[in-house]
Amino acid sequence: MRNGNELSDRKKLILKAVIDAHIENGEPVGSRLLTQNSSFSLSSATIRNEMAELETLGYLEQPHTSSGRIPSEAGYRFYVNSLMEKYRMTSAELSQLNNLLTNRVAELDKLIDHASKVMAAITNYTSLAVKPKPKHIVVSRFKTVPLDKSNFLLIMITSANVVNTKYVHTALDVCDESLAALEALLNDTLCGVMMDDITLPKMMELEARAGSLAPLISPVVKCMYEVVSEISDELNFEGVNKLLSYPEFADVDRMRGLLGMLEKKEDIIKVVATAENDKMNVYIGSENSVDIMRSSTLIFKTITCGGNTIGAIGVIGPCRMDYSKVISTVEYLSRQIKSAAGADDGEISLPPGAKNSSGGAKT
Numbered sequence: 001m002r003n004g005n006e007l008s009d010r011k012k013l014i015l016k017a018v019i020d021a022h023i024e025n026g027e028p029v030g031s032r033l034l035t036q037n038s039s040f041s042l043s044s045a046t047i048r049n050e051m052a053e054l055e056t057l058g059y060l061e062q063p064h065t066s067s068g069r070i071p072s073e074a075g076y077r078f079y080v081n082s083l084m085e086k087y088r089m090t091s092a093e094l095s096q097l098n099n100l101l102t103n104r105v106a107e108l109d110k111l112i113d114h115a116s117k118v119m120a121a122i123t124n125y126t127s128l129a130v131k132p133k134p135k136h137i138v139v140s141r142f143k144t145v146p147l148d149k150s151n152f153l154l155i156m157i158t159s160a161n162v163v164n165t166k167y168v169h170t171a172l173d174v175c176d177e178s179l180a181a182l183e184a185l186l187n188d189t190l191c192g193v194m195m196d197d198i199t200l201p202k203m204m205e206l207e208a209r210a211g212s213l214a215p216l217i218s219p220v221v222k223c224m225y226e227v228v229s230e231i232s233d234e235l236n237f238e239g240v241n242k243l244l245s246y247p248e249f250a251d252v253d254r255m256r257g258l259l260g261m262l263e264k265k266e267d268i269i270k271v272v273a274t275a276e277n278d279k280m281n282v283y284i285g286s287e288n289s290v291d292i293m294r295s296s297t298l299i300f301k302t303i304t305c306g307g308n309t310i311g312a313i314g315v316i317g318p319c320r321m322d323y324s325k326v327i328s329t330v331e332y333l334s335r336q337i338k339s340a341a342g343a344d345d346g347e348i349s350l351p352p353g354a355k356n357s358s359g360g361a362k363t
Contacts, residue, residue: 016083019071028068073285087324112311115333120239125317131234142186144179166223235265248318257292277304297321301334305341
């Protein structure tokens with residue numbers, strides 16, 4: 001990564017002016033435009049020479065169709081690290097952000113979602129909100145649904161409000177009465193039990209109580225493990241359509257790939273999960289580990305309270321992003337959320353909705 005030590009103060013001034021102008025209008029920046037900048041008084045020839053040197057050093061690029069220049073990824077990175085000025089929010093923006101907590105939000109996850117909506121509206125980029133799964137997930141209710149004498153559905157409702165259906169095939173002949181007995185046994189013995197507590201002696205005890213249905217205990221426990229492991233952090237996006245307004249995403253194939261990634265979500269969840277807590281994370285272009293985002297910028301911050309991660313908020317957009325405004329907005333909102341979490345002693349209320357998935361097990 002370039003540290004800018006090879007840049008004179010004049011080169012830094014010109015580089016900042018080029019990036020500011022390109023962020024604002026999206027067009028390649030020429031020397032004539034910069035001569036109108038009141039921050040410095042240099043001849044057009046001097047500016048052209050300095051811009052040519054900045055290109056040689058890798059901070060600027062020149063599109064083939066233009067005599068002007070645009071920032072490179074290295075240029076954006078140096079700008080974010082060393083050149084950009086702190087964004088001063090308008091009174092209207094501050095009012096919009098402060099209204100988040102005007103009406104006390106009882107559930108932290110709703111506050112995070114609301115913050116994401118406000119962030120998309122203020123920045124005009126796609127925003128993201130990540131809410132981590134609870135540390136301890138248990139099955140809170142079991143339900144069995146017979147299909148035929150060798151197959152039934154095992155429905156499990158977890159403490160994370162996830163309804164998961166597993167298909168179970170068995171060599172036993174299972175009738176309605178036997179499944180009703182199995183359901184009663186599971187609800188009586190396994191509801192609210194941590195997976196770490198389902199030891200071999202515990203399973204042997206259950207099999208003894210199950211009698212002729214003992215062969216079903218092992219596949220049931222396997223289904224429980226699958227359900228708990230399948231529950232991941234929750235990731236929501238706001239303002240995905242805003243990406244369509246930027247020419248950087250005009251390519252149909254590229255946009256389709258990006259939308260597909262946003263729909264799958266796993267890649268971004270992995271990036272957020274491995275990031276450093278309470279730090280502003282800025283991934284520009286090829287710095288992104290996700291291939292489809294190599295022409296985009298991802299900015300986010302994970303939020304902790306009392307040593308626990310309570311969520312993350314951020315923005316996805318083109319490399320030509322208003323970094324100062326986005327970073328200030330993310331920083332401000334993360335502080336608001338952290339403050340609210342502290343006031344609530346870090347308690348996270350889970351949303352009432354249910355998500356459905358299906359799988360299977362055999363015995």
